[in-house]
Amino acid sequence: MKRIDAHVHLFGPDPWADELARSVGHENTEEHVVQQMEQLDIVHAVVMGNQDPTPQAYRFGPQFSYCVGLDGAQIQRLGPGKVPAMVEEHLRRPACCGIKLYPGYAPHYISDPLYEPYYELAEQYGKPVAVHTGQTQGPNAKLKYCHPLTLDDVAADHPYVQFVMCHFGNPFLADAAAVLEKNPNMAAEISGLLCGYENLDDYFIGKREYINMLRGWLGYGDYWDRLIFGTDWPGVNMENYLGFIQRLIPEQYDQQVFFDNANRIYRLGL
Numbered sequence: 001m002k003r004i005d006a007h008v009h010l011f012g013p014d015p016w017a018d019e020l021a022r023s024v025g026h027e028n029t030e031e032h033v034v035q036q037m038e039q040l041d042i043v044h045a046v047v048m049g050n051q052d053p054t055p056q057a058y059r060f061g062p063q064f065s066y067c068v069g070l071d072g073a074q075i076q077r078l079g080p081g082k083v084p085a086m087v088e089e090h091l092r093r094p095a096c097c098g099i100k101l102y103p104g105y106a107p108h109y110i111s112d113p114l115y116e117p118y119y120e121l122a123e124q125y126g127k128p129v130a131v132h133t134g135q136t137q138g139p140n141a142k143l144k145y146c147h148p149l150t151l152d153d154v155a156a157d158h159p160y161v162q163f164v165m166c167h168f169g170n171p172f173l174a175d176a177a178a179v180l181e182k183n184p185n186m187a188a189e190i191s192g193l194l195c196g197y198e199n200l201d202d203y204f205i206g207k208r209e210y211i212n213m214l215r216g217w218l219g220y221g222d223y224w225d226r227l228i229f230g231t232d233w234p235g236v237n238m239e240n241y242l243g244f245i246q247r248l249i250p251e252q253y254d255q256q257v258f259f260d261n262a263n264r265i266y267r268l269g270l
Helices: 015-023 030-039 070-078 083-091 113-125 151-158 173-183 200-206 208-220 238-248 251-265
Strands: 003-008 042-048 064-070 096-101 129-132 163-166 187-188
Touching: 003 251, 030 042, 030 238, 042 096, 064 070, 064 083, 070 083, 070 113, 070 151, 083 096, 083 113, 096 113, 113 129, 113 200, 163 173, 173 187, 173 208, 187 251, 200 208, 200 238, 208 238
Parallel strands: 003 042, 042 064, 064 096, 096 129, 129 163, 163 187
Antiparallel strands: none
C-alpha cells in the first residue's frame, strides 16, 4: 500500500546528523532517504523544518513537502516583527504544508503571545500547526513547555486552526489522549516512539508494559481518522520503525493511519 511519512528531518551535511543516520544504518543525504522511501512504498514525506525561516530555506525534491520550523528563541533572535512575513512567504508555497513549533527547546509555552501571529497565518492559509510534544533530545530542554496538555489551551482558543500533536506526547500518553479526544481540531502523529534500531521481537517482550499502555491509549478514543504515521528519521531506521508501528495499529486502520489522514490534514493532494 502507498504510505506517507509525515515526520522526517533533512539536515544537509552535518557531523551530528551524519553520525545519527549511520547509527541506524542510513546515510544523511536526501538521495538516500528517497531510496529508502521507494523501497518501503512511501510515496511522500513531510519535512519538519529545523532551519531559520528565511525565504531561501527549504528547497527539497518533489517527494517532499515541509513545515516551516519555529521556536521562541529563534523568533526573538530574528526579530518578532520580521518573522511573520518570512513564514507567510513559505505558506504561500505549495510545497509548504504547515508550521512546526518546538516548545521545550526554548522556554516558551505555545500559548505565549509570541506565537499568535503564526496561528493567525495558519488559519488564513488553511495549513496545520504541528507541535513537538513529550520527551526531548538532551537534558537542556524543559518538558513543562512541551507537555501535551499545553496544546489544549491553543486548540480551544483557535478552533479553526488544525493542530498536530507530534510524537503523541510520549511518554505522557494519557494526557495526550485526553487532549486529542476533547479537541476536534487536534490530530496526533506517532513518530519517534522509539529511538535507534530495535530487535522488535525482543522489544515487544522486554517493553510489554509500555507497549500495552501505548496500544491502549492509541485506541482509547477511536480517533483513528486523526492518527498520522511518521518516523522521525534520521533518529530511527525507517524499515524498522515502520514494522514497529505496523505491530501497534489494527490492520483495518492501516489505510487511514499510513496514508489518508496525512494526505487530508496536510492537504497534500496525493
